[in-house]
Amino acid sequence: MIEIERIGDVAVVHLRDGENRFNASSIASWHAALDELEASDGPLAVVTVGEERFYSNGLDLDWMVANPEAAAGHLHEVHRLLGRMLAFPAYTVAAVNGHAFAGGAMLAIAHDLVVMRDDRGYWCLPEVDLGLPVTAPMFAVITAKLPRVAAHDALVTGRRYPAAEALTAGIVHRIAPEPDVLPVALAAAIDMAPKNRDVIAAHKQLLYADALATIAASG
Numbered sequence: 001m002i003e004i005e006r007i008g009d010v011a012v013v014h015l016r017d018g019e020n021r022f023n024a025s026s027i028a029s030w031h032a033a034l035d036e037l038e039a040s041d042g043p044l045a046v047v048t049v050g051e052e053r054f055y056s057n058g059l060d061l062d063w064m065v066a067n068p069e070a071a072a073g074h075l076h077e078v079h080r081l082l083g084r085m086l087a088f089p090a091y092t093v094a095a096v097n098g099h100a101f102a103g104g105a106m107l108a109i110a111h112d113l114v115v116m117r118d119d120r121g122y123w124c125l126p127e128v129d130l131g132l133p134v135t136a137p138m139f140a141v142i143t144a145k146l147p148r149v150a151a152h153d154a155l156v157t158g159r160r161y162p163a164a165e166a167l168t169a170g171i172v173h174r175i176a177p178e179p180d181v182l183p184v185a186l187a188a189a190i191d192m193a194p195k196n197r198d199v200i201a202a203h204k205q206l207l208y209a210d211a212l213a214t215i216a217a218s219g
Contacts, residue, residue: 001015001016001017001025001026001029002014002015002016002017002026002029002030002032002033003016004033004036004037007186008190008193009042009043009044009045009190009193009194010044010045010046010047010186010189010190010193011037011040011044011045011046011047012046012047012048012049012182012186013033013037013046013047013048013049014049014050014051015048015049015050015051015055015056016050016051018054019054019056019057019099020050020054020055020056020057020104021056021057021058021059021060021063021104022056022058022059022060022074022078022081022103022104023060023063023064023074024063024067024070024074026060027074027077027078027081030081031077031080031081031084034081034084034085034088037088037090038088038089043193043194043197044090044193044197045090045091045092045093045189045190045192045193046088046090046091046092046093046189047092047093047094047095047182047185047186047189048092048093048094048095048107048111049094049095049097049181049182049185050096050097050098051097052097052098053098053099053120053121054097054098054099054104055094055095055096055097055098055099055100055104055108055121056100056101056103056104056107056108057099057101057102057104058101058102058103058104058105058106058107059075059078059102059103075135076218076219078103079135079137079138079215079218079219080215080219081107082103082106082107082110082137082138082141082215083137083141083211083212083215083216085107085110085111086110086141086144086145086204086208086211086212087201087204087205087208087212088201088204089197089198089200089201089204090193090197090200090201091112091113091189091192091193091195091200092111092112092113093111093112093113093114093115093185093186093188093189094107094108094109094111094113094114094115094185095115095181095182095184095185095186096108096114096115096116096117096121096123096172096181097117097121097178097181097182098117098120098121099121099122099124100116100121100122100123100124101122101123101124101125101126102124102125102126102127102130103138105123105124105125106125106138106141106142108123108172109141109142109145109146109171110141110145112192113173113174113185113188114171114172114173114174115172115173115174115175115176115181115184115185115188116163116166116167116172116174116175116176116181117163117175117176117177117178117181118163118164118175118176118177118178119163119177119178120178121162121163122160122161122162123160123161123163123166123171123172124154124158124159124160124161125142125154125155125158126158126160127155127158128155128156128157128158129158134155135218136214136218137211137214137215137218139155140210140211140214140215141211141215142154142155143211144207144208144210144211146169146170146171147169147170149169150169150170150171153169154169154171163175174188
């Protein structure tokens, strides 16, 4: 489901579960992977990448409907995942190889750098079409990472952004042809891996203090 590949000082987190939706099993795997990486010593940068058409399509709504008694706790764990990625104590890069929707779109922008495939796939917050408003912790992550105009457009319209439009809007930082998405992400991660992880962690706590406080309060 989630596999960690080490390339020098870079940990590549491969998401290998189809649409990579967030259900109990996948979120547990995410937290286990982040636990392992946070506990590692020495230089580190992290790249996350999906496969084929999907980076992540966010919440597994079918699983949540089938498990209503677990839905509230599950949502808290999703919020915690977004917070952990936002504040992760090393440089992080999302290699968005395909569709990134809803919670998957939020997860991507919680990284320090977003590289998006330029020929196929969308970044989208579709909650306005689903009739499901984002939660306060989700909103905190979105507004912490996106320019205000982009956050407004994405949340109010549910617009599907192809790569070029996402780059112009400030949602992603770089775009690349599909074969180059992971290599571009890796190159950025390799450059940043030697940076002081304690300082990165401290600066992220300062940068995203409000969002992290909102996430913590939601528990």
